[in-house]
């Protein structure tokens with residue numbers, strides 16, 4: 069079964085590789101929403117795949133590195149698209165959360181990406 073926990077953080081960014089007249093070449097911010105999904109069997113006694121608070125404990129150090137920062141200044145996020153942000157999170161979270169199965173990053177109410185470690 070797949071379970072998930074959703075997190076939010078605020079951050080600024082700009083996209084350095086878009087044309088100069090592209091709106092995202094300008095500095096702007098988002099209220100990012102991130103879903104962390106974990107896949108595994110449901111424990112017979114616990115009745116759960118994993119305690120949601122264990123997902124929170126695993127993601128919180130990364131959230132602290134992102135919240136209220138300028139993403140472009142973070143190593144590995146020089147081009148902070150949703151796609152690159154999901155890969156950045158995956159790479160750092162997977163070692164402590166091996167059951168990680170999917171990351172959903174939402175930049176706006178209508179835009180985001182889903183990453184399942186395809187090119188990990």
Ligand SMILES: Nc1nc2c(c(=O)[nH]1)N=C([C@H](O)[C@H](O)COP(=O)(O)OP(=O)(O)OP(=O)(O)O)CN2
Pocket residue numbers: 083092148149150151175176178179
């Ligand atoms: N594939 C991607 N495309 C875009 C990304 C991205 O990370 N991956 N990022 C952006 C910008 O960061 C932009 O802030 C968000 O995009 P967009 O959905 O265009 O934002 P709007 O809220 O302005 O969208 P509207 O629906 O047109 O109001 C751009 N593209």
Ligand SMILES: [Zn+2]
Pocket residue numbers: 081092096097098175
């Ligand atoms: Zn943006």
